[in-house]
Amino acid sequence: MSRAAERLVELTADDGQILRGVLHDPPGGTDLPPVIMFSGWGGTRYGPNGMLVEAARRLAADGRRVLRVDFRGRGDSDGAVDEHDLRAHIVDGAAMVRWSRDHLADVPPVLLGICSGGEVAVGCLFDGVDVESVCLWSAPVFAAQATDERISAKRAGYLREYLRKLFRPETWRKLFAGEVRFDIIRRVLGRAGVHEKKVDEPEELSDESVYSARCGAALMIYGTADPIAEEAIAAYEGLFGRTSCPVELHRIEGANHGFYALEWKHRVIDLTLDWLRRRSHS
Amino acid sequence: METYEFIPFGGHQLLTAFHASASPTDPCGCAVLVAPIHEEKKAAHRPLVDLARRLAAEGYAVMRFDPRATGDSPGDDDQPTLTSWREDLELVIDRARGKSGLHRVDLIGLRLGADLAALVGPTHDFVERTVLCVPLINGGRYLREVRLRGKIRGALTEADGGDGAADTDRGIDYGGHYISPQLIQELEAHDLMAADSTLARPISCVDIRGRDSMTAPLSALATRLKERGARVDTRVLIDEPFWNALGPVVPEAFIDGMVHVLIREEGAS
Numbered sequence: 001m002s003r004a005a006e007r008l009v010e011l012t013a014d015d016g017q018i019l020r021g022v023l024h025d026p027p028g029g030t031d032l033p034p035v036i037m038f039s040g041w042g043g044t045r046y047g048p049n050g051m052l053v054e055a056a057r058r059l060a061a062d063g064r065r066v067l068r069v070d071f072r073g074r075g076d077s078d079g080a081v082d083e084h085d086l087r088a089h090i091v092d093g094a095a096m097v098r099w100s101r102d103h104l105a106d107v108p109p110v111l112l113g114i115c116s117g118g119e120v121a122v123g124c125l126f127d128g129v130d131v132e133s134v135c136l137w138s139a140p141v142f143a144a145q146a147t148d149e150r151i152s153a154k155r156a157g158y159l160r161e162y163l164r165k166l167f168r169p170e171t172w173r174k175l176f177a178g179e180v181r182f183d184i185i186r187r188v189l190g191r192a193g194v195h196e197k198k199v200d201e202p203e204e205l206s207d208e209s210v211y212s213a214r215c216g217a218a219l220m221i222y223g224t225a226d227p228i229a230e231e232a233i234a235a236y237e238g239l240f241g242r243t244s245c246p247v248e249l250h251r252i253e254g255a256n257h258g259f260y261a262l263e264w265k266h267r268v269i270d271l272t273l274d275w276l277r278r279r280s281h282s
Numbered sequence: 283m284e285t286y287e288f289i290p291f292g293g294h295q296l297l298t299a300f301h302a303s304a305s306p307t308d309p310c311g312c313a314v315l316v317a318p319i320h321e322e323k324k325a326a327h328r329p330l331v332d333l334a335r336r337l338a339a340e341g342y343a344v345m346r347f348d349p350r351a352t353g354d355s356p357g358d359d360d361q362p363t364l365t366s367w368r369e370d371l372e373l374v375i376d377r378a379r380g381k382s383g384l385h386r387v388d389l390i391g392l393r394l395g396a397d398l399a400a401l402v403g404p405t406h407d408f409v410e411r412t413v414l415c416v417p418l419i420n421g422g423r424y425l426r427e428v429r430l431r432g433k434i435r436g437a438l439t440e441a442d443g444g445d446g447a448a449d450t451d452r453g454i455d456y457g458g459h460y461i462s463p464q465l466i467q468e469l470e471a472h473d474l475m476a477a478d479s480t481l482a483r484p485i486s487c488v489d490i491r492g493r494d495s496m497t498a499p500l501s502a503l504a505t506r507l508k509e510r511g512a513r514v515d516t517r518v519l520i521d522e523p524f525w526n527a528l529g530p531v532v533p534e535a536f537i538d539g540m541v542h543v544l545i546r547e548e549g550a551s
Contacts, residue, residue, distance in 0.1 A: 006356065008286045008297075020286060022354055042529040044327050046353060049458025053354065074530065076286065076299065076331060081530045260321075260457040 004060035011069060011099045014091050017078035021045050021069030023104075024060035032280055033132040034065040034100045035110045038093055038117030040258075044075035047114055048258035055112075055269045062273060065104050069096050071120075085201050086116065086143060090123035097129050108132045108214065110276065113139060115257065122239070123202060125211040133217040133279060135272055138257050140228045141235045142205035153227055205235050210242050218247045219275045221268050223255025248275060285381075291373050294361075297354040298374060299331075299346045300381050301338040310341040311410075312382035313544060314374055316395030319352055319362075320459045322525040326392055327353075329524050333390075333537050340545050343382035347374045360453075360462040364398070364421075364472060371402050379408055386410040388544055393525055394418055400474055404481040404512055413486040413543055415536075416523075419499050421469030428456045474503055481512035486543050489518045490536055517543070 004026040011019040022045065037052050039045055045068040046053050056066040071089045072079035093111070100109045108130040111121035118139020124131065126142075144150065218240050222229035233249060240247045250271050255264040283302045288295040303309035315330050317323050334344040349370045351357025371389075378387050388411040391399030396417035403412030418424045432455070454461040461469075487504040489496045496504075496518050508514045521535035 003356075006288070006354070008288070042325075042527070044324060046324055046327075048324065049321065050324075050353075051458065075327060076284075081328060081332070081532050258458075262455040262458055262460060265458045 004057070006060075009067070009069065009099075011095055013072055013078075013095055015072075017072055019069050019072065019078070019092060019095070020076040021067065022056075024056045024064075024066040024068075026060050026063050026065065030063045030065060032064045033107050033109050034067060034104045035059055035112055035276075036093070036096050036100055037066065037068045038089075038111065038113035038120045039068075039071070039074065040115035040117055042074075043115075043117075045070050046075075049260055049265055051259060051265045051268065052114065054265065055272065058269050058273055059276070062277070064276070067096060067100055067104070067109075086119060086123065087201050089116070089120045090127060090202070093120040093124050094127060094129050097124065097131070110135065112272070113137065115139065119143065122205075122211075122236075125213045125215055126202065126209075128211075128213050130214040131216075133219070134215055135219045135221075135275070136236065137221050137268060137272075138223065138226055138229070138259070139220070139232060139236070141232050142209075142239075143202040145204050205239060207238060209239055211239075215240075215243070215245050217279060218245055219250075219272060220247060221250045221252065221271055223252050223257060223259060223264065225254055226257040228257065288355075289373070289377060291350075291370070294350050295356055296350060296370055296373065297348040298377060299334070300378070301334045301344040301346075303341050303343040303382070304339050305341050306343075309343040309382055309384065311544060312343040312345070312378050312384045312387040313337055314371070314378050314387050314389050315344060315346045316371060316389060316391035316399045317346070317348075317353075318393035318395050318525050319349070320461075321457055322393050323352060325527050326525040328530060329533050329536065330392070332532060333540055336537050336541060337544065340541055342544065343378070343384070345374060345378040345381065345387075359460040360464065362462070363464050364401070364468040367398055368402055371398055372406070375402075375406065375408060389413065390540060390544075391415065391417070394424070397421075397472065397474060400485075404483050404485055404507075405479060409483065411484045411486065411544070413488060413540065414503075415488045415540075416490050416525075417474065417487075417500070417503065418472075419474045419503055421472030425454075425461075425466065425469050428454060428461065432456065475506050478510065481507060481510045484513045484515070487514060487516045488539065488543070489516075490521050490523060490533075491518065492520065492522070494518050494520060 004024045007023050009021055009023045013019050039047055052068055056068055059066050070077040071092045073081045073084040097109055110132050111124060112135040113121040114137040118136035119142050121134045122142045220236060222233060237247055252264055252267055259265045259268050285300045288297055315334060317330055318326050330346060334346055337344050348355035349367045351362045375387055386408050389399040389403040389409055390413040392415045396414040399412050400414055400417060403409040453463050485507050487500055489500050496516060504514050504516045519535045519539040521533045524531045524533040
């Protein structure tokens with residue numbers, strides 16, 4: 001099969017700002033629903049270790065159109081870095097769905113999100129956006145509050161990492177050279193990187209949460225070394241169970257949150273491709 | 283105005299982004315930004331976009347690009363080498379000159395991008411100033427860091443797939459990025475301190491760190507470049523190493539510093 005074309009696209013966000021990204025367009029047309037990829041909170045449309053680019057090319061080679069667009073304030077899109085929150089990303093996600101339906105095919109697309117991008121996919125469901133299905137890669141609990149428990153769990157993880165670093169000669173060299181950034185360490189251990197929500201951000205997923213949108217199925221993939229995995233799996237299995245949406249779950253042994261190894265990255269992409277193929281044949 | 287396009291080049295394509303100057307008919311200069319690679323490229327992407335937009339607002343034309351097989355530029359994993367990335371940079375320099383209408387451009391490189399800028403800029407007929415931000419200087423040292431980080435990750439995750447540092451004849455798995463044997467070989471041989479050609483153009487050596495003193499390796503590089511005849515200025519910007527950041531950051535000291543290097547000081551001199 002010849003390689004899918006890749007072309008640059010520009011979408012207009014609800015506030016008039018330009019969102020920029022890439023469309024992977026396989027030759028010869030396709031009846032398969034387009035796939036829209038959502039990057040993580042601080043990321044770009046490449047994804048961690050470029051896995052969204054690689055996944056998009058694999059899916060396009062399999063005959064699917066794939067859209068990867070940066071959220072406002074991220075990557076090449078307009079907007080200031082620190083002006084946007086999860087709510088803004090969900091609004092952008094819905095704009096990408098509208099663009100897909102206007103320009104690619106007027107059918108519900110597949111939403112694929114990594115980390116916070118998975119929250120955006122779920123947020124679209126809460127906002128009533130119909131989708132063919134959703135793929136959540138390492139998605140945390142939707143709109144999770146910075147609770148003491150979560151902060152403690154993450155802080156413990158970071159502390160373990162800093163303790164390990166104490167055994168490295170490089171750390172001691174930096175200490176003596178005055179290069180250790182104590183301000184960053186204080187910040188990391190302070191709130192442990194747990195997102196503190198603004199007042200207008202969405203409510204956290206609860207045991208009563210349901211959505212009204214149509215979603216045919218959900219695929220969830222997590223690494224067993226991802227500290228947020230088990231809480232998120234339980235929450236999303238509950239959500240999709242309450243809405244009668246069938247779920248397929250895969251745990252990748254040893255993998256961390258960003259699937260930072262070739263073996264893990266390829267496994268995630270293989271599982272997703274296989275799941276999408278089975279759905280298109282069902 | 284920003285223009286994004288894939289430009290064809292010898293059977294492959296490069297994604298470029300051109301930021302027109304706020305004074306498009308009379309830009310005060312043109313800069314080509316050379317980004318890091320691997321995960322540092324992802325973390326540095328938005329800060330470099332913000333820098334490009336700031337420089338454009340100040341009257342500069344700016345071009346950014348994804349070297350082959352990085353970012354959105356297509357290519358097989360085993361394609362990129364330092365040699366191929368240098369070819370890509372030279373093509374982009376030509377493209378930036380054509381788009382800006384200026385005879386010469388400046389280069390701003392960050393991390394491995396700084397090393398590429400150092401290999402191309404100071405001897406290039408159409409490059410005026412080369413700005414080296416936290417260059418690796420020595421490719422072998424970078425590979426040692428790569429291997430160490432892989433081992434730490436392996437220890438943290440206690441899984442086979444996490445021990446991506448394991449060297450094989452087939453290359454290195456660097457956190458999900460593939461480093462080919464050819465690239466390993468070129469990085470092992472790469473040492474900016476070892477080059478000895480004569481240089482005449484201005485070079486800025488920029489450190490970005492938490493204290494106001496330059497690291498010894500970069501200071502030594504500045505001395506070495508002076509010995510080779512270059513006009514070298516040095517500066518330290520107190521900012522966080524944003525190319526390693528996990529979340530979104532706006533490195534204001536870095537952006538202000540680059541504006542000062544290219545515009546304020548050039549204009550004053």
